[in-house]
Amino acid sequence: MNKWTLYYRLVNESAKFAVQSLLSNKLRSFLSVIGITIGIFLVILVFTLVDSLEANIKNSVQSLGKNVIYIDKWEWSGGGSDYPWWEYLKRPDSNLEELKTLKQYPVNHFFEALSYSYSSRSTIKHDNNEVEDVTVDGYTYDFVKIEEIELEKGRFFNPYEDQNGLSVAVIGANVAKGLATDEDIIGKTITAFGKPIKVIGVFKFQGDNLINIDFDDKMVVPIRFLEYATGKKGGGKLIIKVKENVNEIAVNEEIRGTMRTIRKLKPSQDDNFSLNRISFLTETIGDFFKSVNKFGLVIGLFSLLVGGFGVANIMFVSVKERTAIIGIQKALGAKNEFIIIQFLTESVLLSVMGGIIGLLITFGFSMLLNVIIESQFESNFRLLVTKENVLIGLAFSTVIGLLSGFIPAYKAGQLQPVEAMRSK
Secondary structure, eight states, X not given: OXXXXXXXXXXXXXXXXXXXXXXXXXXHHHHHHHHHHHHHHHHHHHHHHHHHHHXXXXXXXXXXXXXXXXXXXXOTTOOOTTSOHHHHHHSOOBOHHHHHHHTTSGGGGGEEEEEEEEEEEEEEEETTEEEEEEEEEEEXXXXXXXSOOOEEEEOOOOHHHHHTTOSEEEEOHHHHHHHOSSSOOTTOEEEETTEEEEEEEEEOOOOBOTTOOSSTTXXXXXXXXXXXXXXXXXXXXXXXXXXXXXXXXXXXXXXXXXXXXXXXXXXXXXXXXXXXXXXXXXXXXXXXXXXXXXXHHHHHHHHHHHHHHHHHHHHHHHHHHTHHHHHHHHHTTOOHHHHHHHHHHHHHHHHHHHHHHHHHHHHHHHHHHHHHHHHHOOXXXXXXXXXXXXXXHHHHHHHHHHHHHHHHHHHHHTOOHHXXXXXX
């Protein structure tokens, strides 16, 4: 019999003995499991919440498009403490003329699409219905090449309508519902900014997300029409989608140099614009949630620690009760490692049982919460217990079982046969 076969039989026999011991002390085993169950539930619930929040936010951000750079007066990351916020206010706004000029520079060869946008707000009316304080986004046509546009019905405005600033609009699902509950809104005339506008499309319902990036409560019109309707030019941002086969960071510097040339900045002058990359925002979100995960892990480990002490206490009691049995086993030739493995197996089984119950409770809680969110809120946020989190839960419970049972198991293994058999 080789070494590994011997260890397999040893663990197998220890597991059977441990199961018999646990079944013969159901109440005590149940009480031991509760602490680990609560600890695993809290740890995995925190991980599940954080992972679900991160996934929801990243999906929302990625919906803005890949390899996308926004030229704006504001810096999304805050700019650092050495750049005061009031300096941002002094920066000039981007405008439609800069888009035309940027297209004339060599850097334009690295662009897949270039668009300009700014937003305003207005009450939208149709017959006797109205939707108040709707965000109205103006874009150039190339925006459809930057962000994936899904329409429930109708179409997006075309290049001709864009260039001529025609009064056409694509409205969000909630806006359409508020304007015409019992009729097809496509082709109908609505009013915004006191101007008649023809509805040519309705966006597919997206549902709320945590950073409110969706078109459900918005209206999109050609940018030149929005400038005409509001009497305002500028104040928006340039949106650039970089081609897939080029280095986004290198192009970022090319854009920076081109924008400095367009705005006639001297070498000694600071940039009066910010280049905000979607990829940078995604990385920042990932770093933030890594920190949150660590904080949640610390909280969960305290709960597991309490559960571990409970398991250790029960194992000490178990060793005390079975001292005479241990003495008999050792008198019959059982080695110290057999006794140690026997009690470690029992401790690990207790902890893993608690971990499995904790995971099942987490699954149940997540499903219940998802049902509530789906039925009560118009949101696409969902809790999802990942395979990685399940494995983490089982790993934690196993480690806690080993740590909690080691000292009682070692103490049991060191008992002398004669003294052990004499004890009661």
